[in-house]
Amino acid sequence: MLAFPLDPAPQQVHGDSPVVLAEVLRDGVNLAIWQRQLPLHVQGFANSLLALGEPLAESLCVELQGMDDDPRLPSLAAGFADLEGYQGFVADVAWLVRAFACLVDARRIGLRLRRLDRAMCPRFHVDHVPLRLISTYSGAGSQWLREGEMSRSGLGNPASEPVVVVDNQRLAAGHVALFKGEKWLGNEGRGIIHRSPQLAPGESRLLLTLDWLG
Numbered sequence: 736m737l738a739f740p741l742d743p744a745p746q747q748v749h750g751d752s753p754v755v756l757a758e759v760l761r762d763g764v765n766l767a768i769w770q771r772q773l774p775l776h777v778q779g780f781a782n783s784l785l786a787l788g789e790p791l792a793e794s795l796c797v798e799l800q801g802m803d804d805d806p807r808l809p810s811l812a813a814g815f816a817d818l819e820g821y822q823g824f825v826a827d828v829a830w831l832v833r834a835f836a837c838l839v840d841a842r843r844i845g846l847r848l849r850r851l852d853r854a855m856c857p858r859f860h861v862d863h864v865p866l867r868l869i870s871t872y873s874g875a876g877s878q879w880l881r882e883g884e885m886s887r888s889g890l891g892n893p894a895s896e897p898v899v900v901v902d903n904q905r906l907a908a909g910h911v912a913l914f915k916g917e918k919w920l921g922n923e924g925r926g927i928i929h930r931s932p933q934l935a936p937g938e939s940r941l942l943l944t945l946d947w948l949g
Contacts, residue, residue, distance in 0.1 A: 744882035745915075745925045756913055757838060759866065765915040765927040766879060773872065773909035777827050780820030781873035781908075781941045784812070784850070791815075791850040791941075796948065798843055799836050806832040812848060824872075828943060831911065835868050835945050838913075845946035851931075852939040859885055859896050861926035862916035866947050869912050874940025875932035876906030879914075885928055905932070 748758045749768035759767035773781075784791070791814075797806050806829045815821060832844050849855070851874075859880060869877055878900045889895025906912055917926040934940065 745922075745927070747879070747881065747927070753834065753911070756834070756911065759913040759915055760838070762921060765922060765925055767913045768906065769911040770907070771909050771911060774823065774827070776820040776823045778873065778909070780815075780818055780824045783818045783820070784815050785873050785939045785941055787815075788939075789814075789850070791848065793846075793848045795846040796843060797832055797846055799833070799841070805829065806836075806844075808832075808846075811846075831868065831870065831943070832945060835913075835947070839866060839947050841947050841949065843948040845948050847942075847944045849942050850939055851934070851942055853934055855942070856931045857933065858891055858893065859928050859930045860890055861887075861928055862914060863918055863926075864916040864946055865919040867914045867916060868943075868945035869906070869914055870910065870943045871906060871908050872941040872943060873908055874938065874942075875934060876908060876910060876940075877912070877929050878905050878932055879927055879929040880904065882925075887924065887928070890928070
């Protein structure tokens with residue numbers, strides 16, 4: 736009887752250049768992380784926004800006509816436009832939208848920007864989308880697991896979750912990550928397992944997510 740080799744476990748890649756994000760397009764990679772340092776003026780804006788303690792929950796559908804089309808985000812966090820660094824923050828988000836769209840040849844991107852003071856998705860889970868960009872501008876970042884660190888059959892069950900997540904499997908503020916989900920062709924049953932971080936009382940985070948809509 737012939738023995739067929741098992742598919743290798745999906746891999747996670749990271750680097751300090753944005754070119755690493757393209758690695759997520761490869762078969763066998765379900766997470767790519769650009770370990771960037773935020774520009775000081777963008778970081779300052781995000782910190783100032785959180786310090787105000789005001790709610791923020793925005794959702795936009797960004798339409799792009801072509802690869803060179805600059806995303807227009809005139810309403811994004813407009814209530815905080817008087818904070819120093821606002822224009823730089825909006826320009827940074829627009830750059831991420833354009834880069835994400837170019838990577839997957841998208842014409843429509845779903846954008847969500849939220850101030851969170853609790854874990855949005857506290858249990859380890861997989862996303863039922865093709866690809867999602869996640870970046871925390873300020874505060875604790877998302878946590879993820881390598882293949883085999885948790886049984887997929889136990890997703891949603893607190894008793895099945897690992898007690899400790901190692902530090903190098905947590906995104907830092909400013910990092911940009913592409914999470915491959917269950918609806919990416921060929922990635923069924925291999926979506927990256929992740930969760931929102933637990934926040935201590937008084938902590939908050941500024942979270943950006945981008946989804947490929949078409």
